[in-house]
Structures are given as C-alpha cells and as structure tokens.
Amino acid sequence: MKTSMFTILISGCLLVSFSSCQKNKVAPPPKTTTGGSQSGGTSSTPTNPVTTTTICDYDFSDTTLTNHGWTIAFNDEFNGDLSNWVAFTGGVTNEVMCNEPANAKTVNGELQISALKQDVTGPVTVGSTAQKAFNYTSASITSNQTFSASTATPKVMIVARAKVASGYGLTSVFNSFGENWPTNGQINFFQVGGNDTREYSTNYFYGTQSSQxxxxxxxxxxxxxxxxxxxYHVFMTEWSQTSLKYYVDGKLVETKTGDVSKLFNKQQALGLSLPIGGLFYDNFVPANxxxxxxxxxxVKVFTSK
Known part of the structure; x- marks a missing residue:
C-alpha cells in the first residue's frame, strides 16, 4: 500500500563530528515524513496523472549535453574502486538493516548495493558506540564531491543509469543533501519501493533551521x-535556480518549482542506498x-552557465 511516509537516506557521520568524515563529506539528513510535523508536508501524496513510457535498457551519451554547452563535473562508471564515495557502518532509525561497506562493490563495470539476510552485530546507528544484533545488512554511500546550482554554475544535471531492487521491504534511493539538514537542502532524484517498481517518487526539502x-x-x-x-533506465534531474526538472529515459516527467529557489547556492553531496524497512512502508511486516x-x-554530473 502506498503511503505518504517514506525513507530518506541516512548515510553519513550521524552523531559524529564533521571533522571525522572524509573531506567534502556533508552530514546526513535526519528521518522525516511527508505527513509529520517535522516535515511540514501534507497528509497525502499526489500521483502524476500521466504514465511515462520508458525504454528498457535505455542509455545516455555525454554528447547529448556536452554538444550543447554542458561541462562534465563528475563521472563514475564504476570500473575501479569506490574512492569517489564514503561508505558507512551502522543501523538507521526505523530501518532493520546494518549498513556495511562490503555490501557496496563494483562488479564488471557497475555498482552493486546488496541487501542481504545476514546476522551481524554493529552500531545501533551510524557513529553510535552502542551495539546491537541485526538480521539484515545493506549499504549506504555518499560522494566525496559536492555540487550546487549556483551563480558560478546556474544549471546542474544529475544523471544515473540504474536497475532498481525488487522485493518487499527494500527502497532504492538516489538523492543529494547538504550539511546541517535541511538548511542546505535535499533533492530526491528517485526513490523506488521494492514492492511497487512501476513507479518512483521524487521530493525536495529546505528549512532555515536544523531538522525543520x-x-x-x-x-x-x-x-x-x-x-x-x-x-536499466536513465534518471536525469536538471537543477536550476527556479526549477527541478525530472526526466526518465530522455522524457520529461515532472517539473517542481515552489521553494526550489531556496536551494540555489546550497552545496550537496550525492547519496545511493538500499534501506530495508523504514517509513516508506505502511504497517511494515519484517517476516515478509x-x-x-x-x-x-x-553516475554523472554536468554543469552549464
């Protein structure tokens, strides 16, 4: 059942000082819900009335953008290690897995983030000294580099080619977020519940005070x-001062405006994760x-003036 509550990536040095993270790493956002007082959202979430026609195993050429004035600022085709990313260890509030760096790996030129049935003992939450037993593991990684639609680069295009995870309890997440959430904003490029992989959700966040x-x-x-x-499908998001434009397989799906202008000049890192459980699932049943x-x-990032 679809719910207005959902999981947001927790993949950084929670409860740990910023200096303990790798350079350019931003602290992660806390849990929110679209319907709770913390998020300030509404109790129901709209569904796009148009079903977008997608193309199986669609691919993207850099020249689609570079021939039209865009410059590539980040490009990871996962042919080597994960040195462009930080992986974290520990649990996440409202989720049932322990994030383990070993669950994110490159195999034959692609990144694989795996949720596994696996008994481990790890930090209750990332950065916590308290330990607990977990029955599942997964992974959460965040880019070393940050990006922003800004005066210097008024337009940013974030691109990922992905095949999401299927299975009850899983949520495939690709987003970006800034330090001291949400004062530097957050953008969700895609979130796909493993129990309904024929739709994806998008979102963005901002506030002048921490956690609000x-x-x-x-x-x-x-x-x-x-x-x-x-x-595989290609997800693209164009971030500018006035809008967020979302594309799938080269087709424009939706445009957000509203408070998007408040994200301008806010530095954000990229995040990829595969949480198990969490607020995305209504009446979650761990046995399933x-x-x-x-x-x-x-994952690629392009900028343009």
Whole structure:
C-alpha cells in the first residue's frame, strides 16, 4: 500500500563530528515524513496523472549535453574502486538493516548495493558506540564531491543509469543533501519501493533551521510503463535556480518549482542506498522481507552557465 511516509537516506557521520568524515563529506539528513510535523508536508501524496513510457535498457551519451554547452563535473562508471564515495557502518532509525561497506562493490563495470539476510552485530546507528544484533545488512554511500546550482554554475544535471531492487521491504534511493539538514537542502532524484517498481517518487526539502523542513507538497509519485527492476533506465534531474526538472529515459516527467529557489547556492553531496524497512512502508511486516540488489551503471554530473 502506498503511503505518504517514506525513507530518506541516512548515510553519513550521524552523531559524529564533521571533522571525522572524509573531506567534502556533508552530514546526513535526519528521518522525516511527508505527513509529520517535522516535515511540514501534507497528509497525502499526489500521483502524476500521466504514465511515462520508458525504454528498457535505455542509455545516455555525454554528447547529448556536452554538444550543447554542458561541462562534465563528475563521472563514475564504476570500473575501479569506490574512492569517489564514503561508505558507512551502522543501523538507521526505523530501518532493520546494518549498513556495511562490503555490501557496496563494483562488479564488471557497475555498482552493486546488496541487501542481504545476514546476522551481524554493529552500531545501533551510524557513529553510535552502542551495539546491537541485526538480521539484515545493506549499504549506504555518499560522494566525496559536492555540487550546487549556483551563480558560478546556474544549471546542474544529475544523471544515473540504474536497475532498481525488487522485493518487499527494500527502497532504492538516489538523492543529494547538504550539511546541517535541511538548511542546505535535499533533492530526491528517485526513490523506488521494492514492492511497487512501476513507479518512483521524487521530493525536495529546505528549512532555515536544523531538522525543520518547511517545503510543502514537494513529493510526487510518477508511474512508468515498465518494471524499473527488470532492466536499466536513465534518471536525469536538471537543477536550476527556479526549477527541478525530472526526466526518465530522455522524457520529461515532472517539473517542481515552489521553494526550489531556496536551494540555489546550497552545496550537496550525492547519496545511493538500499534501506530495508523504514517509513516508506505502511504497517511494515519484517517476516515478509525479500532481499535484492540495486545496480548502477554510472553516475554523472554536468554543469552549464
């Protein structure tokens, strides 16, 4: 059942000082819900009335952008190690897995983030000294580099080619967020519940005070014509001072405006994760969990003036 509550990436040095993280790493956002007082959201989430026609195993050429004035600022095709990313260890509030760096790895030129049935003992939350037993593991990684639609680079295009994870309890997440959440903003490029992989949700957040999101109506579900877990699709988001434009397989899906201008000049790191459980699931039943893998061919960032 679709719910207005959902999981946001927790993948950084929670409860640990910023200096303990790798250079340019930003602290993670806390848990929110679209319907709770913390998020300031509404009790229901709109669904796009248009079903976007997608193309199985769609690919993207850099020249689509570079021939039109865009410059590539980040490119990870996962042919080597994960030195462009920070992986973290520990649990997340309202989720049932322990994030383990070993669950994120590059295999044959792609990133694989795997949720596994695995008994481990680890930090209750990332950065905590308290330990607990977990029955599941997964992974959460964040880019070393940060990005911003700003005076210097008024437009930023974030691109990922991914095959999302299928299975009850899983949520494939690709987003960006800044330090001292949400004062530097957060953008959700895609979030796909493993129990319904024919739609994905988008969202964004901002607030002038720590842990207080003031954006309302930022979240939307977008139905698509094919199963996002059956093959690869290209997700693109154009971030400018006035809008967030979301594309799938080269087609414009939705445009957000509203408070997007408040994200201008806010530095954000990229995040990829595969949480198990969490607020994305209504009346979550741990006994029904199905493990799976999020596959990512590449992540690219382009800027333009």
């Amino acid at each position: 999101n003031t954006v309302t109506g930022g979240m939307q579900y977008n139905p698509v014509s094919s199963d996002l877990a059956s093959c 969990i199905q493990v799976g893998t999020l596959y990512v061919s590449y």
